[in-house]
Amino acid sequence: MKPIYLDHAATTPMHPAVLEAMTPYFTDVFGNPSSVHSFGRLAHRALNEARERVAAALGCEARQWIWTSGGTESDNLAILGTVAASEGKQHIITSQVEHHAVLYACRYLERQGCEVTYLPVDETGRVDPLDVEQAIRPDTALISIMYGNNEVGTLQPIREIGEIARASGIPFHSDAVQALGLEPVDLSRLPVDLVSFSAHKIEGPKGVGGLYCSPRIRIAPQSFGGSQERKRRAGTENVAGAVGFAAAVERAVARVEHNQMRMNELRRTMIDVWSRELGPQDYVINGHPQFTLSHILNVSFPGVSTETLLMNLDLEGIAAASGSACTSGALEVSHVLQAMKLPSSVTHSAVRFSFGSGNLVEDVEWAASRTAAIVLRMHKK
Numbered sequence: 001m002k003p004i005y006l007d008h009a010a011t012t013p014m015h016p017a018v019l020e021a022m023t024p025y026f027t028d029v030f031g032n033p034s035s036v037h038s039f040g041r042l043a044h045r046a047l048n049e050a051r052e053r054v055a056a057a058l059g060c061e062a063r064q065w066i067w068t069s070g071g072t073e074s075d076n077l078a079i080l081g082t083v084a085a086s087e088g089k090q091h092i093i094t095s096q097v098e099h100h101a102v103l104y105a106c107r108y109l110e111r112q113g114c115e116v117t118y119l120p121v122d123e124t125g126r127v128d129p130l131d132v133e134q135a136i137r138p139d140t141a142l143i144s145i146m147y148g149n150n151e152v153g154t155l156q157p158i159r160e161i162g163e164i165a166r167a168s169g170i171p172f173h174s175d176a177v178q179a180l181g182l183e184p185v186d187l188s189r190l191p192v193d194l195v196s197f198s199a200h201k202i203e204g205p206k207g208v209g210g211l212y213c214s215p216r217i218r219i220a221p222q223s224f225g226g227s228q229e230r231k232r233r234a235g236t237e238n239v240a241g242a243v244g245f246a247a248a249v250e251r252a253v254a255r256v257e258h259n260q261m262r263m264n265e266l267r268r269t270m271i272d273v274w275s276r277e278l279g280p281q282d283y284v285i286n287g288h289p290q291f292t293l294s295h296i297l298n299v300s301f302p303g304v305s306t307e308t309l310l311m312n313l314d315l316e317g318i319a320a321a322s323g324s325a326c327t328s329g330a331l332e333v334s335h336v337l338q339a340m341k342l343p344s345s346v347t348h349s350a351v352r353f354s355f356g357s358g359n360l361v362e363d364v365e366w367a368a369s370r371t372a373a374i375v376l377r378m379h380k381k
């Protein structure tokens with residue numbers, strides 16, 4: 001049996017069409033887009049064409065798009081940049097289930113004297129918009145709530161939160177790194193001011209992403225040097241990466257409905273196998289049953305530790321993940337599952353399966369069945 005990759009929330013293989021689109025920009029069109037000669041002008045044109053294509057796919061204007069090195073930098077720039085430009089406002093509202101690119105940027109700002117409200121979530125991982133409203137203060141500089149969670153898939157009530165932010169005149173940032181390609185993200189219709197994206201989650205290259213920044217928002221640059229990206233992000237742009245991102249985002253946006261349908265089928269297939277092969281007490285699906293990203297399936301098998309299960313899956317050639325960070329060889333319990341206040345039997349046995357376009361129903365059926373066999377074997381020990 002060939003290995004099965006079920007960790008697309010971590011990263012995806014690049015689509016061959018994306019690679020093909022990028023290739024000339026490593027070799028033929030290699031100029032620095034800031035150079036004034038013909039080589040530079042060609043690269044500059046390619047970069048701006050990619051910007052136009054991304055903007056058209058996402059429903060924004062090209063000048064509202066800032067190229068970055070990926071989701072982490074986009075999150076950092078949105079948070080640090082907005083607070084730095086906020087003229088003394090020192091309070092941020094975020095949630096306990098954000099990606100570390102958001103949480104650690106907030107922690108950094110706390111050390112600089114800011115105050116951060118980390119909103120709780122319910123047992124499905126959702127933020128209550130009322131909590132957002134109640135947390136707002138006269139000195140709130142930014143609200144940052146993710147679009148869809150990377151560990152459990154839960155979608156946040158972005159529209160409601162955005163409307164609250166708009167009514168209070170507070171900039172609203174959302175990390176849509178996992179949502180892109182799985183949810184219809186139309187920036188012209190969403191009440192958001194800053195949105196983070198990354199190419200490698202949508203069959204694009206690693207090391208490139210972007211930040212949508214509405215014209216109403218002021219951000220202070222967080223890297224210093226050249227005046228690229230309208231002085232908002234210094235550094236020579238990744239031209240091939242930008243072209244790859246444009247190709248990937250066009251594919252992703254055109255396939256949202258198809259992707260949702262396929263991923264839901266894969267999700268259902270795995271759950272059906274477990275319902276046949278395991279007892280109802282042997283597995284628990286984490287996250288929201290309805291408001292969820294379709295490509296993420298977080299499941300706990302109480303009584304079998306995450307580490308044991310991941311190791312045994314790996315031996316079978318099945319690549320899955322724990323949502324949590326692996327530091328010094330030991331798995332930390334996920335901050336997301338902890339925020340959902342799930343019992344420790346659930347937080348200590350959680351595994352994330354995440355699907356991509358290359359996965360077939362029969363592959364995930366086999367993977368689910370092998371997972372069930374491992375769980376039953378561990379119960380007998």
Ligand SMILES: Cc1ncc(COP(=O)(O)O)c(C=O)c1O
Pocket residue numbers: 009010069070071072073075099101146148149150175177178198199200207209
């Ligand atoms: C929700 C979310 N935000 C941000 C990131 C970071 O993106 P990148 O790997 O492009 O820095 C990830 C990647 O795991 C993510 O899932």
